[in-house]
Amino acid sequence: MQIYEDYKDHADFLTIYIREAHPLDEWRMKSNAKDKDDVCYVQPKTLAQRVAIANDFTQRFKFSVPFGIDEMNNAANDAYAAWPERLYILDESGRVSYKGGNGPFQYEPKEVRAWLAQRYGEVKHPEPAPEKKS
Amino acid sequence: MNRTLLWIAISLGGLVVLAYVGLSIMAGGPKDAIEMLRFAWPHMHRGKFRVGDIAPDGQLVALDGATRFHIRERSNGRPLVLVFGSFT
Numbered sequence: 130m131q132i133y134e135d136y137k138d139h140a141d142f143l144t145i146y147i148r149e150a151h152p153l154d155e156w157r158m159k160s161n162a163k164d165k166d167d168v169c170y171v172q173p174k175t176l177a178q179r180v181a182i183a184n185d186f187t188q189r190f191k192f193s194v195p196f197g198i199d200e201m202n203n204a205a206n207d208a209y210a211a212w213p214e215r216l217y218i219l220d221e222s223g224r225v226s227y228k229g230g231n232g233p234f235q236y237e238p239k240e241v242r243a244w245l246a247q248r249y250g251e252v253k254h255p256e257p258a259p260e261k262k263s
Numbered sequence: 264m265n266r267t268l269l270w271i272a273i274s275l276g277g278l279v280v281l282a283y284v285g286l287s288i289m290a291g292g293p294k295d296a297i298e299m300l301r302f303a304w305p306h307m308h309r310g311k312f313r314v315g316d317i318a319p320d321g322q323l324v325a326l327d328g329a330t331r332f333h334i335r336e337r338s339n340g341r342p343l344v345l346v347f348g349s350f351t
Binding site: 136140148177180183195205211213 | 291307316320321327334337338339346350351
C-alpha cells in the first residue's frame with residue numbers, strides 16, 4: 130500500500146480484516162479462481178480460521194501495514210458499516226474526519242491520499258521494483 | 264378496469280426486469296445479481312455516524328490470534344487511517 134509508505138511518518142494506519150466478501154460458500158466470484166493468486170476460501174466460522182486467512186494474506190503479499198482482525202461477532206464491521214471494504218480517517222481527537230463510501234464502487238484511496246496531502250503536503254516515494262521470479 | 268390492472272402489472276414486471284438487468288450488469292452476471300441480493304445486501308448499510316462524530320471504538324484481534332487491542336490504541340496522537348477489507 131503505497132499511501133502507507135508515503136505517509137507513515139505523519140499518520141498511523143490500521144488494516145482491519147473483516148468477514149470475507151466472496152468466499153467459496155457464499156457469493157463466489159469466478160475472478161477469484163482466475164486470479165493468479167488463486168484466492169479461494171470459505172467463510173470462516175471460527176476465529177482461528179479467520180486468523181489463519183489473515184496470516185495467509187499478510188505473508189503472501191508481504192503486507193507491512195499494521196493489522197487487526199475483527200472479532201467473530203463482526204463488531205467493528207457493523208460499527209463502521211465497512212463491508213466489503215471501506216476507508217476512514219480519524220483525527221487526533223478520535224473524531225471521524227473522512228468517511229469513504231462502501232467498496233468496491235465507492236472505495237477511493239485517492240481521497241485518503243488527498244486528505245493526507247492537504248495536511249502534510251504531497252509525499253510520493255518511488256514504488257519498490259517488483260521482485261524477480263527465480 | 265381489467266385493462267388498467269393489466270397495464271399496471273406489465274409496467275411493474277418491466278421495472279422488475281429492468282432492475283434485474285441493471286443489477287446483473289453491476290454485479291457481473293445474472294447469477295451474481297442473485298448472490299449479491301442474498302449475501303451482500305444484508306451487510307450493506309451506510310453507517311450511523313457522520314464526519315465530525317466521535318468514531319466508534321472496537322476490539323480487534325492481532326495476527327497471533329490471542330492478543331486483543333482497541334482501534335483507538337493504534338492512534339499515537341496522530342490521524343489514524345482505517346482500511347477495512349477482506350482477502351476475497
